[in-house]
Amino acid sequence: MNRLTSIRLIAGREITERLRGRATWILTGITTLVAVGLIVGPAVFRPPTRPTVVGLVGTSAQALGPALQATAKAAGVDITTMNVASDSAARSELAPSQTTGRSSRALGQLLSSLQGGQATLDVALRVDTDSASIEFYQTVSPAIAALLRAVVEEVHQRDVLIQAGVPPSVVGTAQQPEPITTLTIQASPSDFAGRRIAALAAGILLYVSVGVFGNAVASGVAQEKTSRTAEVLLAAVTPSELMTGKVIGIGLVGVAQMAITVGAALIANAMARSSLVPSEVWVLLPAILLWFALGYTLYAFGFAAAGAMVARQEEVQSVAAPFTVFLVGGFLLTYALIASPDAQWVKIASYLPPVMPILMPARLALGHVAIWEMPLAVLIMLVSIYGMSRLAGRIYANGLVRGGSKLSWLVALRLR
Amino acid sequence: MGLLRTTARSANIMLEISDLYQRFGERVAVDKLSLAVNAGEIVGLVGRNGAGKTTTMRAVMGILQPLGGSIRWAGHAVGLPDRLRFGYMPEERGLYPQMRVLDQVAYFARLHGLEAKAATEHAQKWITNLGLEGRELDQVVALSHGNQQRVQLAVALVHQPELLVLDEPFAGLDPSAVDSLSDVLRAEAARGTAVLFSSHQLDLVERLCRRIVILEQGRVVANGTLEELRAQVPQRLRVRVRTSADWTTALKGIDVISKDSEGALLAVGPGMDTQAVLRTAMQAGTVERFVFETGGLVELYRQLVAN
Numbered sequence: 001m002n003r004l005t006s007i008r009l010i011a012g013r014e015i016t017e018r019l020r021g022r023a024t025w026i027l028t029g030i031t032t033l034v035a036v037g038l039i040v041g042p043a044v045f046r047p048p049t050r051p052t053v054v055g056l057v058g059t060s061a062q063a064l065g066p067a068l069q070a071t072a073k074a075a076g077v078d079i080t081t082m083n084v085a086s087d088s089a090a091r092s093e094l095a096p097s098q099t100t101g102r103s104s105r106a107l108g109q110l111l112s113s114l115q116g117g118q119a120t121l122d123v124a125l126r127v128d129t130d131s132a133s134i135e136f137y138q139t140v141s142p143a144i145a146a147l148l149r150a151v152v153e154e155v156h157q158r159d160v161l162i163q164a165g166v167p168p169s170v171v172g173t174a175q176q177p178e179p180i181t182t183l184t185i186q187a188s189p190s191d192f193a194g195r196r197i198a199a200l201a202a203g204i205l206l207y208v209s210v211g212v213f214g215n216a217v218a219s220g221v222a223q224e225k226t227s228r229t230a231e232v233l234l235a236a237v238t239p240s241e242l243m244t245g246k247v248i249g250i251g252l253v254g255v256a257q258m259a260i261t262v263g264a265a266l267i268a269n270a271m272a273r274s275s276l277v278p279s280e281v282w283v284l285l286p287a288i289l290l291w292f293a294l295g296y297t298l299y300a301f302g303f304a305a306a307g308a309m310v311a312r313q314e315e316v317q318s319v320a321a322p323f324t325v326f327l328v329g330g331f332l333l334t335y336a337l338i339a340s341p342d343a344q345w346v347k348i349a350s351y352l353p354p355v356m357p358i359l360m361p362a363r364l365a366l367g368h369v370a371i372w373e374m375p376l377a378v379l380i381m382l383v384s385i386y387g388m389s390r391l392a393g394r395i396y397a398n399g400l401v402r403g404g405s406k407l408s409w410l411v412a413l414r415l416r
Numbered sequence: 417m418g419l420l421r422t423t424a425r426s427a428n429i430m431l432e433i434s435d436l437y438q439r440f441g442e443r444v445a446v447d448k449l450s451l452a453v454n455a456g457e458i459v460g461l462v463g464r465n466g467a468g469k470t471t472t473m474r475a476v477m478g479i480l481q482p483l484g485g486s487i488r489w490a491g492h493a494v495g496l497p498d499r500l501r502f503g504y505m506p507e508e509r510g511l512y513p514q515m516r517v518l519d520q521v522a523y524f525a526r527l528h529g530l531e532a533k534a535a536t537e538h539a540q541k542w543i544t545n546l547g548l549e550g551r552e553l554d555q556v557v558a559l560s561h562g563n564q565q566r567v568q569l570a571v572a573l574v575h576q577p578e579l580l581v582l583d584e585p586f587a588g589l590d591p592s593a594v595d596s597l598s599d600v601l602r603a604e605a606a607r608g609t610a611v612l613f614s615s616h617q618l619d620l621v622e623r624l625c626r627r628i629v630i631l632e633q634g635r636v637v638a639n640g641t642l643e644e645l646r647a648q649v650p651q652r653l654r655v656r657v658r659t660s661a662d663w664t665t666a667l668k669g670i671d672v673i674s675k676d677s678e679g680a681l682l683a684v685g686p687g688m689d690t691q692a693v694l695r696t697a698m699q700a701g702t703v704e705r706f707v708f709e710t711g712g713l714v715e716l717y718r719q720l721v722a723n
Contacts, residue, residue, distance in 0.1 A: 009526050017515060228510030232571060235477040235504040236527040238496065401479050 006237045010245025018253045028257045035265035040272045051078040055124035057090045068151050090124035094137045196338050199365035203334030206358045210295045211327050213254035214303040218320045221307025230400045239397035247300040287364050294381040295357020305392035308399030309407040330355035334362050341368045353384035428454045430610045437484030445471040447634035453610040460621035461614040463631035469614040473581050477504045500528050503577030507584050509568045511556045518552035521570045528575035542570040582613035622713040638720045649719045651684040655697050656705035663700030
């Protein structure tokens, strides 16, 4: 029987047994629900945006309605205007406490607020001959305040100039500003916030999944060792076939679980039309899967060696601790990366093999990776994986059928 | 298989271990050990704990690489392709606890080169043969110790091995399981399989084995059929005489091993005149018993290891 057949059989057993086990499905279900929940939740529970309602008190203010609408439109501010007869009426409309007297009314209020557009005013504008006032209940956005002020001033100037004998056409021209051109030296991506979230999500996902499936390899190996199944297996296959088959089998289950979780999250993101994460983020899916495959393989060989060093199943966590520390390090560096994506040291750190599988997809999500960087990074990973498989293979073969207490890394590395 | 029942030991050697040497740290586990197993022959490895039985078997199965010596199969150095035709039952049983019985046996059959369909058929056959019918879909962990042992044996047998290496296969089995396992081993040998097994149950070894190899401190101290082993130790003569006096004082130049109510046990040396012993006994009183004792393996083992 050739080597590939053995590896295929061993990987096949891992896949079959894991798919048969309930733990795999429960884990997939929980991670998928959490991922979908995190995306859909904010979209469902975020109150819908509605235009700011400006109450125009008195005829002078009401005359400003069209100018106010036009200026707001030009400034990209969403407002609606409402004519209000008197100051007292405006005040009662401004104060929400006065409008929520009865529960049925409160419910109506809530429903109408969810539907957007309601009778309550956000701000009231009153214009007299030589003064104007803006009233609001608690706060008003500076943009709205500035907008109202600008319109009032513009109309005031216009009235004064026309009264002084300036022809209205000249006044109109004077008040029509020259178009201002804008030039952006370096555009900040309009979806920068979304990209940061995507980068963090990619970092968390890779940190968690490489850790979870790496540990699955370690405990699988430890189980074969402590149950002495390894002894029967090694009578038919080589240690390297056994290790490779196990790593591939658990890895394929991992890729499938990741694809389900990430795929469901992306579909949820597209359907919820969440403005937080740009829907184009789906291009990250293949990148996340690629980096999971690379990162997982690198770590899985190490975790396999760790599993072969234990004497009892409970020792797996402590023996595998060095790998967990590297993974946590990679995860923490993701925060540094998001804070300063262009920092040179972060770029350099992202080329260190133990943290590369977490940092590279995060950099990719941020859009801060040059085209040539990806193939280089993949190449470095492949070389590292080869080195790791050789080193881990030696420890694995030595440890797997060795009796006695658990091995330390130093002793394991020195073994023939 | 008539050929295999002849005494021509070298005629059909399949497994040949020569000068095997292995040590763990300072402790020498196996010291220049040599033995052979013929096709269709059941060879029993006997020895106290730490005598080197398990180390020898693990070396045969390639689980450890010995520091010296050679292991040959059918005339050439043994390799992985040969080992795929070996069946192995380690001392500490090794099965996937959560895996179903049928899947597990079929899986090991496939690892030994059987196609999927044949693997399942053979697995089912052995599960039935070993009395596990109806437990195919149970997880191994749900079975009793004895039944787990049967599954382990099925794993060793499922690919129709040419060599069976069984480390303590009878340990922990009830008498009926011992009988059925003995029958299986006899049938396998009759099929031409070479069988090497170790056991502390010497009565079983005596009953089952064509040949017995006794190990002590990593060395072979005896190797042969039961008759050949008997020839290696002095014969003993049991004589009981009805007399109140100690009649053995009259024996000259004869080693008296023991004296008790069963009579005197005398070591039979070369050139010993047994008729003279009989005459001496008759002069002392009525001779109630005068027999040559051919000890069982237990007795032989004690004598051979003591020597």
